[in-house]
Amino acid sequence: MKRKIPVYFWFPVLGCIVGGTFFMSFPPVADQFMTLFGVGYAGLSVLFSILYWSHSLCQMPGGLIVDRLGVARSLIVCLAVMIVTNLVPFIAPGSLSLAIAMRVVLGLVTGAYFLVMIKIIKILTPPVHVARMQGMHGAAFCLGTLVPYLYLPPAGAYGWAAAYLSGAILCVVVGLCMFRLPLERLRETRETDSFSQVLKTVKKIATSKDIWLMGICHGFFFGSINTFGNWLPSILADIRANSTPEDWAAATGVMLFIGTMGRVFGSEIMGLMTRWQLITRVMLLIGVFYWxxxxxxxxxxxxxxxxxxxxxxxxxxxxxxxxxxxxxxxAYVSSTMGFMSMLANLVNILLILLWGTAREYTGNFSYALCVSGTCALVVWLWARKRNPEKALAGKAPS
Structure with missing residues (x-):
């Protein structure tokens, strides 16, 4: 008898692949957008990062909305708005203000969209498989960031249009697949705490040093992959004369794929060392590698x-x-995830802006890499002094 793939596996994976495509839908055809909007590297870094700005700012309120509204309703709203934001730019393709406005709205919605996927995993996945599914969820996002590098360059001069249209089509696919979920279980997840209780919970989350530290560390992990995903073609084009960013699009896709594989196998190596040991050691290596x-x-x-x-x-x-x-x-998994993700996205934004601005005004990316490496080493020193894993022994995060 043929064994079915469980819905708690394939749906979050599909959803995160689709979500990941939005974050790399511009870089593979960066030159087209620079020409379309008449901007340079500094302007392009703003265009790249604006999605992350709004995405990060919506993480905490998005988590509260998902916790209180419920997964099913939240997902429907997110998909509908994402479709609109990918179709409206066709009204005035050369309008930079319209493109930025739609990217801002898209970022706000994806802030809640990814938290919906995390909560679907928490609700539907058997506890023994949660760690593996979280790794697959992250891998699926990375795979999604790789996908635009495969289909946008072949679109030629219409790559900018394909970047928008493909996003709307993929959202429709997720919406149709949503009906395979056990929607009754997802509707039962609404929270009814009082407003004062919500405020107390938000304060507890926002003042947790452990959550701040984990958010900043994750910002360097997730942000390094994303920042190189945005700027690696330009960096390699600078290093090798007579080459263009488009020439390195496939190489960047390979890099993103390797990051995806890291997320897939991350849960498998957790038995070799503690989770915090892995986090702190990778932070150190990031600082060294940047230099x-x-x-x-x-x-x-x-x-x-x-x-x-x-x-x-x-x-x-x-x-x-x-x-x-x-x-x-x-009761506040989405809210906690949202706050941590907000911090991570802010770090990611700063990296993207720093690298693009440094390239614009210094002519290369070396200074930005040095500054980024120094910051990573400072965070590593902080991480060595704390261990959020101790909170699992009965202490609340402090």
Whole structure:
């Protein structure tokens, strides 16, 4: 008898792949958008990062909305708005203000959308498989960021249009697949706490040093992969003369794929060391790698080092999210995830803006890599002094 793939596996994976495509739908055809909107590298960094800004700012309120509104209703609203934001730009394709406005709205909605996927995993997945599913959830997002590098360059001069249209089509696919979920179980997840209780919970989450630290660390893990996903083609084009960012699109796709594989296998290595040991060791390596990359003048070596870095960053995903799920209050998993993700996205935004601005005004990315590496080492020193895993021994995060 043929064995069915459980819905708690394939639906969050599909949903996160689709969500991931939005975050890399512009970089593969960056030159087209630069020409379309008449902007340079600094302007392009704003266009790239604006989605992350709104995405990060919506994480905490998005978590509260999902916790109180329920998973099913939240998902329907998110999909509907995401379809609209990908179709409206066709009204005035050359309007930078319209494109930015739609990216802002898209970021706000994806902030809640990914929290819906996390909560679906928590509700439907047997406890023994939660760690593996969190790793798959992260891997699916990374795989989604890789997908635009496969289909946008072949679209030629219409790559910018394909970037928008594909997003709307993929949202329709997720919406149709949603009817395979056990919707009754998802509707039963609404919370009815009083407003004062919600405020107390928000205060507890927002003042937790452990959650702040985990958010910043995850910002460097997730942010390193995303920032290289945005800027690696430009960096390699700078290093190798007479090449363009489009020439390195496939190489960037490989890097994102390696990060995806890291997330897939991250849960499998959790038995070799504690989760916090893995997190702190990778933080140290990020700082070291950034400094090495800042002075690397060989494109092949630079690319190979990026592959290793992407793999290391991907390995941490399951550790970060399973640790946070166990620390979070059961009724406010989405809110806790949202706050941590907000911090991570802010770090990611700062990296994207720093690298693009440094390239615009210094002519290369070396200074940005040095600054990023120094910041990573400072965070590593902080991480060595704390261990949020101790909260699982009966202490609340402090």
């Amino acid at each position: 090495v990359l800042a002075f690397c003048a060989n494109p092949v070596l630079f690319f190979c080092l990026c592959l290793v870095l992407a793999l290391l960053c991907g390995l941490t995903f399951a550790s970060v999210f399973t640790l946070l799920i166990e620390i979070a209050l059961p």
